[in-house]
Amino acid sequence: GAVVSQHPSWVICKSGTSVKIECRSLDFQATTMFWYRQFPKQSLMLMATSNEGSKATYEQGVEKDKFLINHASLTLSTLTVTSAHPEDSSFYICSASTAVWSTEAFFGQGTRLTVV
Amino acid sequence: SQKIEQNSEALNIQEGKTATLTCNYTNYSPAYLQWYRQDPGRGPVFLLLIRENEKEKRKERLKVTFDTTLKQSLFHITASQPADSATYLCALYFGNEKLTFGTGTRLTIIP
Numbered sequence: 001g002a003v004v005s006q007h008p009s010w011v012i013c014k015s016g017t018s019v020k021i022e023c024r025s026l027d028f029q030a031t032t033m034f035w036y037r038q039f040p041k042q043s044l045m046l047m048a049t050s051n052e053g054s055k056a057t058y059e060q061g062v063e064k065d066k067f068l069i070n071h072a073s074l075t076l077s078t079l080t081v082t083s084a085h086p087e088d089s090s091f092y093i094c095s096a097s098t099a100v101w102s103t104e105a106f107f108g109q110g111t112r113l114t115v116v
Numbered sequence: 117s118q119k120i121e122q123n124s125e126a127l128n129i130q131e132g133k134t135a136t137l138t139c140n141y142t143n144y145s146p147a148y149l150q151w152y153r154q155d156p157g158r159g160p161v162f163l164l165l166i167r168e169n170e171k172e173k174r175k176e177r178l179k180v181t182f183d184t185t186l187k188q189s190l191f192h193i194t195a196s197q198p199a200d201s202a203t204y205l206c207a208l209y210f211g212n213e214k215l216t217f218g219t220g221t222r223l224t225i226i227p
Binding site for chain 1: 125150152157158159160161162165205207214215216217218219220
């Protein structure tokens with residue numbers, strides 16, 4: 001089956017610094033990648049949709065200047081949390097699909113971000 | 117706005133029994149509905165997909181039903197095992213490229 005690898009699986013950073021999270025599709029080309037955030041005991045909340053070679057589409061309420069998304073190739077998307085604050089601490093998960101209308105989403109293992 | 121509710125935050129079931137989880141939605145019917153399993157500290161794993169014109173789907177010990185009149189999907193795990201303990205998420209696709217997830221039900225199978 002399709003594999004999506006997310007790195008790192010956990011990271012601790014100081015308040016005010018930036019953190020980059022990578023999402024790679026290992027055995028397929030992902031035309032579309034999605035970034036989610038999940039707080040404890042809550043559901044996945046979509047942050048943004050990124051299509052290879054174009055700008056990401058952000059959901060309402062998500063600051064695009066704070067959460068920088070780059071989808072430079074068909075196998076890699078990155079999420080950079082800039083000037084992180086403790087309230088950005090969360091579980092970040094990416095998913096990838098092979099086409100816009102693909103019915104199955106393949107998820108990475110998630111990244112636990114803790115900002116101290 | 118669209119609202120998705122999963123019947124309970126937590127559900128405890130005796131091993132060997134059938135676990136039934138519920139996903140209800142309001143307003144528009146999705147083109148299809150999916151169920152995912154999520155273990156603690158991990159990303160969701162796809163289990164089953166059912167389309168709006170399908171009533172039932174099965175995969176091994178899993179069964180999903182979809183009632184567009186009731187705006188409800190039921191997810192059943194038969195002959196439940198402790199290894200089935202996890203959080204189960206329903207996700208709806210409304211044709212706008214995005215999946216909308218429910219809040220999840222944390223299922224515990226008691227030996």
